[in-house]
Amino acid sequence: MKFHIVVQVLPRRGILDPQGKAISDALRTLGFPQVDDVHVGRHIVIETAAESAAAARASVQSMCDRLLANPVTEDFVISSVDAA
């Protein structure tokens, strides 16, 4: 079966997020002074074959541990696992 899995990888809270800081500064300059804070991460959509939704989730967990997220500075969340 084919699955469509969505993962969010975000900088861990408290760790410097220069991209988020750059965007919040730019937004304030562009006329959005009400912006308090911005965090930027990656939104990754993986299309993969697996025997079941549980197997798809386990394999994506392992992909995140090994390649997609930096375990020192980032957290990841598997936000959805849908049969395609």
Place this chain on the structure above:
Amino acid sequence: MKFHIVVQVLPRRGILDPQGKAISDALRTLGFPQVDDVHVGRHIVIETAAESAAAARASVQSMCDRLLANPVTEDFVISSVDAA
């Protein structure tokens, strides 16, 4: 009121996604040959003040149009607007 708004910015379908291609190639090499395709976008969390959820959504829509997404190559989705 404070709002916590989540936006996903993804490369438009059919437009070259070199980061997604690099990740899918790396995953296959790392022992995940079942991966068909990967798309990578940005996951942006904005903390902002607004008078209502509708006003917060409208202001984030305008931020996306003006700064956060490239209208030629990317699509964005405001996936949640929560009172903080």
